[in-house]
Amino acid sequence: MSSKTPKVRQINYIAIIPHLIIMAGMVWLWYQIYPENAFLFGAITYILTSFILRNLISKDHRNGIKNNNSENYKEAISDFEKSYTFFSKHEWVDKYRMVTLLSSSKMSYREMALANIGYCYSQIGDGNKAKEYYERTLKEFPGSGLAKSALNMMNSVEQTPSSKN
Known part of the structure; x- marks a missing residue:
């Protein structure tokens, strides 16, 4: 495990x-x-x-976190996609989350959803989809340090020659 x-x-x-x-x-x-x-x-x-x-x-987001923590990554992806869709339809809820949700999170729920989907794809071994979602996160949220770090790590792994013993 x-x-x-x-x-x-x-x-x-x-x-x-x-x-x-x-x-x-x-x-x-x-x-x-x-x-x-x-x-x-x-x-x-x-x-x-x-x-x-x-x-x-934010129940879908919370369900995604629970599924992610339980290593149910495919279910978590579905939950995070629902969360992203909800907060995209109701952007004002996410934009003013400090009042609408009493949340002091610096990252929006949409940014967290995309980055979490990327993470879940990386955990189930789909590096291409993970990279796609991290790049999408950066496209929508150019200042996303989480997505930048993940992409840098993925790119460094791709560029490192494997060593043979």
């Missing part, structure tokens, strides 16, 4: 500011209703809202 899948989490620290504002708004609303425990209820409301939004709206 292969080792654990590497995790890449890029955080947009500026996105924490709107999160704090949203949480403060929830605390303020609870303060109007129940001032004694406004902070506790506001924080709980924020956490529940965040959990619900991420699990309902």
